[in-house]
Amino acid sequence: xxxxxxxxxxxxxxxxxxxxxxxxxxxxxxxxxxxxxxxxxxxxxxxxxxxxxxxxxxxxxxxxxxxxxxxxxxxxxxxxxxxxxxxxxxxxxxxxxxxxxxxxxxxxxxxxxxxxxxxxxxxxxxxxxxxxxxxxxxxxxxxxxxxxxxxxxxxxxxxxxxxxxxxxxxxxxxxxxxxxxxxxxxxxxxxxxxxxxxxxxxxxxxxxxxxxxxxxxxxxxxxxxxxxxxxx
Amino acid sequence: xxxxxxxxxxxxxxxxxxxxxxxxxxxxxxxxxxxxxxxxxxxxxxxxxxxxxxxxxxxxxxxxxxxxxxxxxxxxxxxxxxxxxxxxxxxxxxxxxxxxxxxxxxxxxxxxxxxxxxxxxxxxxxxxxxxxxxxxxxxxxxxxxxxxxxxxxxxxxxxxxxxxxxxxxxxxxxxxxxxxxxxxxxxxxxxxxxxxxxxxxxxxxxxxxxxxxxxxxxxxxxxxxxxxxxxxxxxxxxxxxxxxxxxxxxxxxxxxxxxxxxxxxxxxxxxxxxxxxxxxxxxxxxxxxxxxxxxxxxxxxxxxxxxxxxxxxxxxxxxxxxxxxxxxxxxxxxxxxxxxxxxxxxxxxxxxxxxxxxxxxxxxxxxxxxxxxxxxxxxxxxxxxxxxxxx
Numbered sequence: 032x033x034x035x036x037x038x039x040x041x042x043x044x045x046x047x048x049x050x051x052x053x054x055x056x057x058x059x060x061x062x063x064x065x066x067x068x069x070x071x072x073x074x075x076x077x078x079x080x081x082x083x084x085x086x087x088x089x090x091x092x093x094x095x096x097x098x099x100x101x102x103x104x105x106x107x108x109x110x111x112x113x114x115x116x117x118x119x120x121x122x123x124x125x126x127x128x129x130x131x132x133x134x135x136x137x138x139x140x141x142x143x144x145x146x147x148x149x150x151x152x153x154x155x156x157x158x159x160x161x162x163x164x165x166x167x168x169x170x171x172x173x174x175x176x177x178x179x180x181x182x183x184x185x186x187x188x189x190x191x192x193x194x195x196x197x198x199x200x201x202x203x204x205x206x207x208x209x210x211x212x213x214x215x216x217x218x219x220x221x222x223x224x225x226x227x228x229x230x231x232x233x234x235x236x237x238x239x240x241x242x243x244x245x246x247x248x249x250x251x252x253x254x255x256x257x258x259x260x261x262x263x
Numbered sequence: 264x265x266x267x268x269x270x271x272x273x274x275x276x277x278x279x280x281x282x283x284x285x286x287x288x289x290x291x292x293x294x295x296x297x298x299x300x301x302x303x304x305x306x307x308x309x310x311x312x313x314x315x316x317x318x319x320x321x322x323x324x325x326x327x328x329x330x331x332x333x334x335x336x337x338x339x340x341x342x343x344x345x346x347x348x349x350x351x352x353x354x355x356x357x358x359x360x361x362x363x364x365x366x367x368x369x370x371x372x373x374x375x376x377x378x379x380x381x382x383x384x385x386x387x388x389x390x391x392x393x394x395x396x397x398x399x400x401x402x403x404x405x406x407x408x409x410x411x412x413x414x415x416x417x418x419x420x421x422x423x424x425x426x427x428x429x430x431x432x433x434x435x436x437x438x439x440x441x442x443x444x445x446x447x448x449x450x451x452x453x454x455x456x457x458x459x460x461x462x463x464x465x466x467x468x469x470x471x472x473x474x475x476x477x478x479x480x481x482x483x484x485x486x487x488x489x490x491x492x493x494x495x496x497x498x499x500x501x502x503x504x505x506x507x508x509x510x511x512x513x514x515x516x517x518x519x520x521x522x523x524x525x526x527x528x529x530x531x532x533x534x535x536x537x538x539x540x541x542x543x544x545x546x547x548x549x550x551x552x553x554x555x556x557x558x559x560x561x562x563x564x565x566x567x568x569x570x571x572x573x574x575x576x577x578x579x580x581x582x583x584x585x586x587x588x589x590x591x592x593x594x595x596x597x598x599x600x601x602x603x604x605x606x607x608x609x610x611x612x613x614x615x616x617x618x619x620x621x622x623x624x625x626x627x628x629x630x631x632x633x634x635x636x637x638x639x640x641x642x643x644x645x646x647x648x649x650x651x652x653x654x
Binding site: 081082085088090091110111114115117118119123125127129131132133134138142143145146147148190 | 266269270273274276277278542543545546548549550551552553554556644645646649
């Protein structure tokens, strides 16, 4: 684990209202995640992995406790500040890729840079470099519908990485991929982690992903069961 | 904002058939509204021009007793043309008209008419008064085409004309139709016989007198004269202006129906779009767009329908509207029986104001209709939107 702490979580609790009262998805989570970590939040379905990832990603807010991401308290951010944090510092990778269907690969990857209002030439260079890095240059003009699942997920990785975020949050990134594509994507992420010192946080229960993690945080029923450094 | 427009345009084009169906419906609304309004405006312009050229001129002085809706007032509704008008009349900037009641007997039938005396050298109205030709025996008379058709009269026909002079004495003589004129203004045609002013003054025993004095259609000073009341051009055109206003209001119902159809399609598409694209909305938010930006994006997307519709409408609408304004629309004189100045063909008139107003109206309506369902996005939880969960 690196020294610089990017994410600090203390006494996190997250409740959801249900018809039968309240459902507690996370309860008493205390964590610190440092720079350049390759960490996984692992656990069965319903254990609270995605909820935790969403809170770190400022897509949701805690019911109780304190979550600091890159020095900012998630509870204190208004919607605009949260959007700004996601726009500039965070990258997201989703299970079902969530590519924008009417855009080409180039445009999908360019999208986060458009939000950052970078100039044309700078933007173009960053997109082409990222596509090159992920072996997608020849697919730049393709639409997502013309790509395989593995290629789509590589585009999603490119989109998450193009702005060189501090943290990439990946929610079940290999769930829709076959074994070969899963390993391919994971190796790419490891490479990005090593090369750019980007912190990767996964929510997963896929053994293939787990086998690449440097740190594994096991979550059961909204509580951290185990937090261990692996041999990777 | 530029980014939102760019993204919205891309999304809209990318939506394919859904977009084009909306755009086609909306473009038809554009064209029909402009076309219909163009017809009304064209009719308005034509009718006003015809009325000015044939009847009202630039305004009229009415003898104080003259009431066009009371034929019995005509016996009293004439007096000497004011001396102050002499120079204006001689300059050709005013034309005096004397009106009297009379009867003609075409083909053994009897027909009540208005006899109108007008100077043969006047150039203010389009009544072809230079056609008052012939000898002194018969009275030269001009009638309109409709009057001629109704009574089976043609140029050169002799018809018995009976009238009453200022003392109440009946007299009669033959009048000769020296000309038949074509006009769209039924109030100078139906039941009207035009004769030389000096002849009519002599016939009824009112030398130097007139019932109305028509002013040339130019901006000149209007001197006030005792015993005469001045009616402006707008006063005289009020009936046609009011009628067109009523027609315009009727047109609004048509516009509302058309726009409602188009707006319903857009509203529906927006609602469906927001429902179907929840994941996309979640993705936009995850990538760093604010909810306001996403609402803006969807609103612009909807509003851009009207821009595309405007472009499409221009593509097929400009040739169509230009063709219509050249060839006109045949009305077949349906309004003449009701006393309307209605040409056989109406040439639609499309002003910049009309086109601009229609475009602005449709764009504003489309934007509002697009915004209403888009507000829902602001209430969406991004985490649930990302999962595409029904909300």
